Amino acid sequence: MKLSSPADLESYRRELEEQTDTSAKTVRVCIGTGCAAKGSRTLYKLFCEAAESADNVTVEAKCVGCHGFCERGPIVVIQPGNILYQRVEEPDVAEIFRETVIGGRIIERLLFKDPATEEVARTEDDIPFYNIQNRIALRLNGVIDPTDIDDYILHDGYSACAKALTEMEPDEIIAEIEKSGLRGRGGGGFPTGRKWRSCREASGEQKYVICNGDEGDPGAFMDRSVMEGNPHAVIEGMIIGAYAIGASQGYIYVRNEYPLAVEHLKTAIGQAQETGFLGEDILGTGFSFDIRINRGGGAFVCGESTALVASLEGLPGEPRAKYIHTVERGLHGMPTDLNNVETWVNIPAIIRKGGKWFSSIGTEGSKGTKVFSLVGNINNTGLVEVPMGITLRKIVEDIGGGIQNGRAFKAVQTGGPSGGCIPAGHLDAKVDFDELTELGSMMGSGGMIVMDEDTCMVNVAKYFLNFLQEESCGKCTPCREGIAQMVHILERISRGEGKEEDIGTLEKLAALLKDTALCALGATAANPVLSTLRYFREEYEAHIRDKRCPAKVCPGLFAYEIDPDTCKGCGVCLKNCPVDAISGESKKPHAIDQDLCTQCGTCFEKCPFDAVIKV
Amino acid sequence: MPTVTIDDIKVEIEEGQTILDAARKAGIWIPTLCYHPSVAPKASCRLCMVELQRGDSSRLVTSCNYEVYSNITVKVSSEKAVNARKGVMELLLARAPESEELKTLAEKMRVTSTPYPSVTESQRNCILCGLCTSVCEEVIGKAAIGFAGRGVDKAVAPPFRQAAEDCIACGACVAVCPVGTIQMRYHEDTNEVEISPFKARAKLGTCAECGAPLVPVPVNEEVFKKGKIDTEELRIRAALCPECRRKRSAQTMYTAALSSRNP
Numbered sequence: 099m100k101l102s103s104p105a106d107l108e109s110y111r112r113e114l115e116e117q118t119d120t121s122a123k124t125v126r127v128c129i130g131t132g133c134a135a136k137g138s139r140t141l142y143k144l145f146c147e148a149a150e151s152a153d154n155v156t157v158e159a160k161c162v163g164c165h166g167f168c169e170r171g172p173i174v175v176i177q178p179g180n181i182l183y184q185r186v187e188e189p190d191v192a193e194i195f196r197e198t199v200i201g202g203r204i205i206e207r208l209l210f211k212d213p214a215t216e217e218v219a220r221t222e223d224d225i226p227f228y229n230i231q232n233r234i235a236l237r238l239n240g241v242i243d244p245t246d247i248d249d250y251i252l253h254d255g256y257s258a259c260a261k262a263l264t265e266m267e268p269d270e271i272i273a274e275i276e277k278s279g280l281r282g283r284g285g286g287g288f289p290t291g292r293k294w295r296s297c298r299e300a301s302g303e304q305k306y307v308i309c310n311g312d313e314g315d316p317g318a319f320m321d322r323s324v325m326e327g328n329p330h331a332v333i334e335g336m337i338i339g340a341y342a343i344g345a346s347q348g349y350i351y352v353r354n355e356y357p358l359a360v361e362h363l364k365t366a367i368g369q370a371q372e373t374g375f376l377g378e379d380i381l382g383t384g385f386s387f388d389i390r391i392n393r394g395g396g397a398f399v400c401g402e403s404t405a406l407v408a409s410l411e412g413l414p415g416e417p418r419a420k421y422i423h424t425v426e427r428g429l430h431g432m433p434t435d436l437n438n439v440e441t442w443v444n445i446p447a448i449i450r451k452g453g454k455w456f457s458s459i460g461t462e463g464s465k466g467t468k469v470f471s472l473v474g475n476i477n478n479t480g481l482v483e484v485p486m487g488i489t490l491r492k493i494v495e496d497i498g499g500g501i502q503n504g505r506a507f508k509a510v511q512t513g514g515p516s517g518g519c520i521p522a523g524h525l526d527a528k529v530d531f532d533e534l535t536e537l538g539s540m541m542g543s544g545g546m547i548v549m550d551e552d553t554c555m556v557n558v559a560k561y562f563l564n565f566l567q568e569e570s571c572g573k574c575t576p577c578r579e580g581i582a583q584m585v586h587i588l589e590r591i592s593r594g595e596g597k598e599e600d601i602g603t604l605e606k607l608a609a610l611l612k613d614t615a616l617c618a619l620g621a622t623a624a625n626p627v628l629s630t631l632r633y634f635r636e637e638y639e640a641h642i643r644d645k646r647c648p649a650k651v652c653p654g655l656f657a658y659e660i661d662p663d664t665c666k667g668c669g670v671c672l673k674n675c676p677v678d679a680i681s682g683e684s685k686k687p688h689a690i691d692q693d694l695c696t697q698c699g700t701c702f703e704k705c706p707f708d709a710v711i712k713v
Numbered sequence: 714m715p716t717v718t719i720d721d722i723k724v725e726i727e728e729g730q731t732i733l734d735a736a737r738k739a740g741i742w743i744p745t746l747c748y749h750p751s752v753a754p755k756a757s758c759r760l761c762m763v764e765l766q767r768g769d770s771s772r773l774v775t776s777c778n779y780e781v782y783s784n785i786t787v788k789v790s791s792e793k794a795v796n797a798r799k800g801v802m803e804l805l806l807a808r809a810p811e812s813e814e815l816k817t818l819a820e821k822m823r824v825t826s827t828p829y830p831s832v833t834e835s836q837r838n839c840i841l842c843g844l845c846t847s848v849c850e851e852v853i854g855k856a857a858i859g860f861a862g863r864g865v866d867k868a869v870a871p872p873f874r875q876a877a878e879d880c881i882a883c884g885a886c887v888a889v890c891p892v893g894t895i896q897m898r899y900h901e902d903t904n905e906v907e908i909s910p911f912k913a914r915a916k917l918g919t920c921a922e923c924g925a926p927l928v929p930v931p932v933n934e935e936v937f938k939k940g941k942i943d944t945e946e947l948r949i950r951a952a953l954c955p956e957c958r959r960k961r962s963a964q965t966m967y968t969a970a971l972s973s974r975n976p
Contacts, residue, residue, distance in 0.1 A: 140831065291759070309955065397863070414860065419754075419755070419756035419757075419775060419778050421778065421780065422776065422780070423781050567864060567865060568864060569864070570863070570864040570865070571863050571867075572758075572841065572860075572862070572863045572864040572865065572866070572867035573755075573757045573841075573843075574757050574758070574759050575757070575758055575759050575760070575801050575804055575805060575808075575840070576759055576800075576801060576804065577862060578833070578865060578867070579802055579804035579805070579807065579808055579833060582832050582833045582865050583829050583832060584805065585832075586830070586832045589938070604827065606800070607800075610797065610800040610801070610804075612794075613762075613773045613797050614759045614762055614773060614797050614801055616756065616757065616759065617760070
């Protein structure tokens with residue numbers, strides 16, 4: 099069925115509304131990658147079977163996208179009542195169906211219990227992880243079936259596209275985006291409206307819009323969840339952008355490691371074409387636009403705009419030196435607008451509710467909300483969307499529920515591998531493009547890794563630099579050679595072979611990279627080193643001068659010892675030691691021969707009484 | 714025509730020409746490695762960095778590919794620019810410590826040593842500037858070599874690291890290599906040349922008259938494929954060494970002169 103006008107769309111939406119059985123009970127099963135990995139697809143099937151066999155009541159089992167609370171997956175939400183069950187397993191299905199869906203009774207043990215306060219929550223709204231959030235980009239994640247365009251249309255889907263194409267001039271749309279203050283969510287933070295205007299004003303017979311879905315930061319999965327859970331919003335945003343800019347072809351560049359995102363986007367594009375939102379003469383407006391999906395080859399650097407464009411052209415994914423911007427000369431030398439997934443999904447909301455509404459959220463320089471993937475040594479990991487300007491403390495302590503196992507907070511790493519580590523002293527800093535940059539980190543695409551006191555910052559810097567060395571394309575000298583030199587130095591330091599001048603050399607290399615690297619990946623590659631040096635310099639110095647790792651992580655820079663007061667002499671460590679470095683009589687305190695010990699950590703892990711300690 | 718003020722010297726250049734063009738016109742030397750006028754600039758070696766002034770602030774740009782469309786001010790010898798180029802050169806010296814060509818260029822830049830150890834060597838003495846791959850593809854039209862791998866493992870190599878069938882042993886890569894890493898070797902026993910380190914070999918032609926060695930056979934063949942020059946006379950002349958070719962020309966002229974005198 100093809101919709102040929104906005105009126106058509108509205109009457110179709112009403113029709114869908116009328117068909118909806120409001121008395122029906124629904125079971126929403128998350129099939130996002132996190133929950134699916136824990137078997138939610140089977141749960142969904144079981145609920146479908148149960149729903150079919152139900153007598154007298156209409157029950158709809160529905161697969162939905164990521165809720166964000168991945169750590170507690172698989173997540174199942176039951177309507178009416180919005181009851182949220184977490185860590186649901188196969189044997190629970192029959193019980194949930196019998197008790198809650200049919201009987202309306204709550205199963206206590208499947209509810210979320212706050213690890214800190216022990217409080218039990220029945221719905222999303224009762225959980226701080228959810229109720230502090232403000233969801234714009236993730237509004238329909240976990241609500242709609244991502245494979246069903248009707249469900250999207252029922253929730254005002256494509257109404258922004260209809261409004262933009264029929265009631266607004268391209269210039270008006272751009273003005274609205276400018277008014278909203280939306281800045282690119284991929285990492286750069288460039289004002290989206292300004293980018294669109296430059297692209298609209300650039301001359302070229304063919305223009306392109308591209309959606310960058312090549313998310314590659316370790317621990318980040320914001321874009322994946324949006325593409326999986328609400329693909330039509332990405333498409334709708336791109337249609338509006340293409341109309342405003344004057345593009346007739348769009349591309350979604352998705353990394354190949356996101357098969358579910360590719361599948362859902364493909365389905366969504368097919369449905370949008372059938373319904374008349376993509377293709378010739380969209381909604382009878384005369385505007386034509388289509389989208390193709392390109393799968394990346396697994397290179398982190400292809401998230402960089404010029405490398406992505408090269409990859410789309412079939413060339414090796416290497417950045418190009420650009421003094422002429424992509425908006426003027428991009429894909430095939432034509433004006434090209436490239437925006438991140440999260441940027442695109444904000445567009446329909448801005449068009450529907452207005453730029454003024456969007457700009458009322460956030461801070462002076464950073465408007466709207468930002469999705470973060472909150473991971474690391476924290477109680478509640480998952481995807482959170484918060485208004486700009488919220489403090490890091492609120493994210494870590496309230497939404498994240500604090501540090502695991504009662505350990506102390508040490509640092510939060512934001513901005514992906516090229517971001518920086520922010521220490522406890524700056525936890526009250528606001529999440530804002532400029533404020534994070536000032537702290538030596540950056541907003542980046544939204545990775546947020548929380549680290550506890552047992553984290554060695556030299557090791558953290560080494561991890562990220564190693565990642566960047568692996569992912570450097572090797573085209574330009576400073577990035578290829580400079581990162582390798584820095585990794586070499588960091589490895590030496592963490593082996594206890596650091597030299598006094600190493601810190602100076604690291605700083606010199608960092609400055610060189612920033613000034614001379616070809617692309618942003620290289621120019622920001624030194625950030626993990628610079629920010630850890632800025633806030634944790636004494637840890638570097640302890641490694642270099644005292645040959646000691648204060649967090650007791652770097653092998654060789656601390657020792658394992660047995661606490662004679664705690665040791666029961668059970669002999670577990672002695673039996674498990676691979677180098678026979680432990681001696682002692684039964685039921686008497688054992689001891690480790692430091693000359694023989696290889697610091698493999700086996701005794702530390704095996705001791706049932708925590709008598710093996712790091713010193 | 715935009716004016717480039719470069720270290721206080723003003724030069725006018727055509728729109729779209731680069732800062733490097735301006736510097737050369739002004740007689741100011743900027744070191745380059747991956748730049749060659751016959752191929753598109755890649756700006757990958759980062760050795761030609763200069764300081765571009767914009768009001769009170771400035772930033773470093775690569776002069777080889779920065780196209781000029783309006784009046785600009787550039788510093789080549791500012792501390793910032795000199796330090797950036799020095800830093801890049803030090804990294805290159807650590808990568809290719811044995812290259813005499815690189816050492817000579819470094820000395821010209823007043824860089825006499827590197828503080829860094831050699832930690833990357835995916836290909837001995839190669840700085841991965843990419844001139845060889847560009848010239849092979851863009852000028853010769855063969856693309857017999859390209860980049861394999863990425864990051865610190867990146868290397869210039871023929872497909873599958875086997876001797877490339879497409880290589881005609883023309884030696885263009887040898888000629889453009891700025892650090893003397895690519896070499897042409899002559900194997901007397903088989904009368905072949907080898908493009909080292911790419912393993913490709915080709916027989917040398919021999920003079921049809923005296924047997925002296927000529928250009929590699931595939932190069933000759935390639936010449937006849939270009940344009941409409943495949944004539945009988947050209948084929949005969951291409952099979953001769955310069956000396957025998959000169960003799961043949963003299964003989965031809967002599968015969969022609971004789972026939973004009975005795976019609």
